[in-house]
Amino acid sequence: MLKTILLASAAVALLAAPSFAVNSANIAITGSVAGVCSITNATTSIDLGNLPVDATTGLYTGSQFSEPMTGTVWCNGTSNTVTAVANPLITTAVTPLIGTFTNRIDYQLKINLVDWVTLDTASSPSVTINSLAPFSYTSNQNSTITTENTTLPPIAGNYAGSVVITVTPGP
Amino acid sequence: MKLRLILLAGLALTAPALADGTGTITVSGSVSPACYFGSPVATTLNVGTLANQADGTLAPITPQSTTIPSSWCNTGSTIGIIASPLVAQSYIGSPPAGFTKAVNYTATAAGWATNSASFTTTGDTSGGGNGTTPGTQTTSDPVAQTITVTVSNFLAPSAGNRLVADPNYSSTITVTLAATH
Numbered sequence: 001m002l003k004t005i006l007l008a009s010a011a012v013a014l015l016a017a018p019s020f021a022v023n024s025a026n027i028a029i030t031g032s033v034a035g036v037c038s039i040t041n042a043t044t045s046i047d048l049g050n051l052p053v054d055a056t057t058g059l060y061t062g063s064q065f066s067e068p069m070t071g072t073v074w075c076n077g078t079s080n081t082v083t084a085v086a087n088p089l090i091t092t093a094v095t096p097l098i099g100t101f102t103n104r105i106d107y108q109l110k111i112n113l114v115d116w117v118t119l120d121t122a123s124s125p126s127v128t129i130n131s132l133a134p135f136s137y138t139s140n141q142n143s144t145i146t147t148e149n150t151t152l153p154p155i156a157g158n159y160a161g162s163v164v165i166t167v168t169p170g171p
Numbered sequence: 172m173k174l175r176l177i178l179l180a181g182l183a184l185t186a187p188a189l190a191d192g193t194g195t196i197t198v199s200g201s202v203s204p205a206c207y208f209g210s211p212v213a214t215t216l217n218v219g220t221l222a223n224q225a226d227g228t229l230a231p232i233t234p235q236s237t238t239i240p241s242s243w244c245n246t247g248s249t250i251g252i253i254a255s256p257l258v259a260q261s262y263i264g265s266p267p268a269g270f271t272k273a274v275n276y277t278a279t280a281a282g283w284a285t286n287s288a289s290f291t292t293t294g295d296t297s298g299g300g301n302g303t304t305p306g307t308q309t310t311s312d313p314v315a316q317t318i319t320v321t322v323s324n325f326l327a328p329s330a331g332n333r334l335v336a337d338p339n340y341s342s343t344i345t346v347t348l349a350a351t352h
Contacts, residue, residue, distance in 0.1 A: 023206045023207070023208045023347060023348045023349060024345055024348070025208055025239060026214070026343050027214055027320055027346070028214060028215040028216070029218060029235075029254075029257055029276075029322055029341065029342045030215060030218070030257075030339065030341045031217065031218045031219060031220070031221045031232075032219070032220060032337065032340060033221050033259070033334045033340065034220065034222070034224070034336060035336035036222070038227065074227060074333060076222070076333055076336045077335075077336045078261075078335070134267055136270070170336075
């Protein structure tokens with residue numbers, strides 16, 4: 001009888017043993033950020049004014065201009081690219097072009113795109129800057145535009161060129 | 172003489188019992204303090220896109236929740252919660268000035284004690300410097316409840332920080348339950 005009671009007590013004690021179940025839990029939080037680049041508050045127009053031709057030869061002699069080309073550029077990627085392409089001043093005032101005249105005036109552009117770069121619409125119209133890190137840059141410095149001499153008299157008319165700046169986030 | 176011996180033997184055989192037997196056996200046991208933690212309904216909370224595409228800063232993020240059902244403690248208990256900042260996992264090194272690879276937030280565990288246990292991460296732009304003391308709440312009674320874990324109040328380490336691009340920002344919240352007796 002005593003043996004039976006002792007066994008029963010042991011069973012009760014076993015049932016009341018403390019729980020060793022896990023008493024913590026981990027919850028993961030996840031999110032993502034896509035690569036993106038932006039240009040804001042950028043200069044959209046520069047007027048060089050009248051580009052005078054020589055009264056005798058009709059040729060244009062180049063000149064230098066200091067022009068504001070400002071803007072804020074940023075990219076959050078880890079392998080970003082900044083590309084600038086300068087297109088020459090062209091007129092469509094006379095079509096087709098008369099062979100002894102030109103409808104094009106080239107120029108050299110020195111611009112601050114994270115770093116100072118120089119483009120030439122005649123010889124090196126584009127430049128690419130690879131940035132390995134996220135960057136944010138605000139340019140508030142003037143760029144230098146140096147128009148080049150023409151070898152033919154430019155046709156009278158309105159000339160227009162462009163500088164296209166493209167920022168691309170890395171993969 | 173022979174007769175006397177026989178009589179004495181007869182007395183001995185018919186003598187009444189002089190003591191009654193009573194036994195008491197004490198049965199005892201005990202219940203140790205114990206807690207059981209259920210499994211979270213969702214072990215991952217995806218808060219989606221973190222950055223505002225227009226300016227690269229932290230976008231408004233909708234709070235997210237999950238529950239931990241079937242949890243109990245058979246005595247007073249303390250619930251604790253601690254979390255790490257959301258950190259870009261692929262980005263190596265410290266981000267440039269003006270950028271961050273970490274996002275802070277507040278994690279709360281509600282439904283157990285009268286007040287929610289909460290923890291706000293305090294990482295810097297690299298995710299370092301986070302706090303190490305869990306937020307806790309204690310209750311003196313046994314509890315069997317569903318715990319609701321919520322993440323909210325997402326903030327960049329400094330206002331205006333842009334977030335570096337990374338497909339995998341992640342962090343961990345740890346919720347603990349411990350008996351106090």
